[in-house]
Amino acid sequence: MIQIKDLHKSYHMGSNSLHVLKGINFTVEEGELVSIMGSSGSGKSTLLNIIGMLDEADKGSYTLDGVVIKDLNEKIAAKYRNQFLGFVFQSFNLINYKSALDNVSMPMYYQGLKRKERTDRAMHYLEKVGLADWHHHLPSELSGGQKQRVAIARALASEPKVLLADEPTGALDSTTSYEVMELIQQINDEGKTILIVTHEDDIAHMTKRIVNLKDGVIIKDENVNQVKAKAHV
């Protein structure tokens, strides 16, 4: 599903140059649930942003579902994001003046779906994350865990190939974190490819594979025995 070869990325701030990714080689097959770990500054978020086409690499190749992602302009990047990817952010990033239902509908608006179909599909995904009864609530009326579940529903609504989650449990307490992880595991069990960036060990062990990053290189990449989140809830 994802093939990355010799990926480099530097940030320039004035005269200082920060080499964040120093040659990443990394492959993800369909249906995997991978966590990317590392301390802050290890480059894990940068890697996720490049995979998410929110950012661009300086060097190296990146293939997503057979499509070479290269020299993207904004237009094509937007199209690919809409087509291939679903995002879940640490700070949820819901639009605060739209109801849960409208937030989930939005990716489909940009896919050009009719309102009726958008609403039906959004309701379906809200049901899936267990928030059908909350569909008319604004994000401000939802708890952190509920917001993240709305965000997951939104990420799924565009029916992406890959779900990218950047510290999805970073802003949640441990009980809520496990609930969210349970949902993510459930979605993965249905066959969706999921990448999670995290720095929490217990969260990482709820995935099937852990990739450890340090100073811009992968130091460890191993399959682990998945801990089912359900046991903790």
Added chain:
Amino acid sequence: MFSIERWQEIFEALNKNRLRTFLTGLSVASGIFILVILLGFSKGIENGVRTQFEQDATNEISIWTNVTSKEYKGLNPGRRIQLTTESFDAVVNKYGDYLERKSPIYSLWGARVNYKNESGNYQVRGTNGDYQFIENADIGSGRFINESDIAENKKVVVIGNKVKKDLFKDEDPINKNVSIFDMPFKVIGVYFDPGGEREESTMFIPISTSQQVFNAGNDIRSMEFTSKMSDNFDEAVALSKSVSEAIEAQIKQMHIVAPDDTSAVRVWYTLEEAKKIYSLIDTISAVFWFVGIGTIIAGIVGVGNIMLIIVKERTKEIGIRKAIGAQPMSIVGMILQEAVFVTMFAGLFGLITGLALLEAVGPQIDSDFIKYPQVDFGIAITTVFLLVFAGALAGFVPAYRAAKIKPIVALREE
């Protein structure tokens, strides 16, 4: 642009941000509203002053005499100068080419006038047919004095509308006889004057008749002319001035008055007055325009500011939208469409309220100096579009820049 989905999206955003929408709208609507009111009253003042001024012909020249104040050619000061029909004819002979209307006047203040049981005191003015145009008198019924009235010393009278109302009430006065100092005069016409009642309480009789019945011989009290108008206002003023001065010199010479005697022969011409008033009107409208344009600029800056804030506030939203697949241009388009819709709606609202207020209040204004305040609709509509355009432009730059920001940067913004 016309997709229903897009409009639904926009109305939702506007509806969910009512205060912001309201403030944007208010700054636009009030800008246009104030401009409309200002321009309306500027026009109203212009109309009012112009009407005030149009009571009499604007190119009028009046000449009357008084006593001399200086010794001249052995003649003592304090001598009364008397104008006569001959002096009038001499002026007409010499300067007739530059004069349009010419009229000698012999008038009596406070003549006793009776009709049946009604009576009153009015000014009786002996004059000729040209005087109708000098006074700007409109004949309501009947006719004005003509040449044959003068040639035959007819005892006929043209009365003002006020005199008619006082003496005749609802009766038709034409061909009825009124008595002036117990002498019967036949009413031949009724006139109206744009100057109102004050100017409608005079009675006109033929000059020859007035000289005869009041035993004035050839004497006249004053003479009035209008100088020829030209399209160029300054030229007209110059002509009026030079003719006035020439006539003054001629009369002084005929009646043996010192050329520098300012009290014996008085000449007054309205054009110079007119020039002052028109330049005053110009100044007033310039001031109103200045204030109006200032208001519009303030409005544009206000709208621009609000747009900047809106885009700033929505940077994160823009990032989210981009992350879930929005094209940059669709975001710019959405923000612009929203901005144009709000400014246009509010601008037209301000325009219509302003026009409605002028329409409602305008006729109620009972002032001699403000009449029919109105606005050139084209100018008003142009300003609305100008404001909309400026608002769109002010919104476009930050929206474009925001859409260019990488989603990752926009999302990081808290």
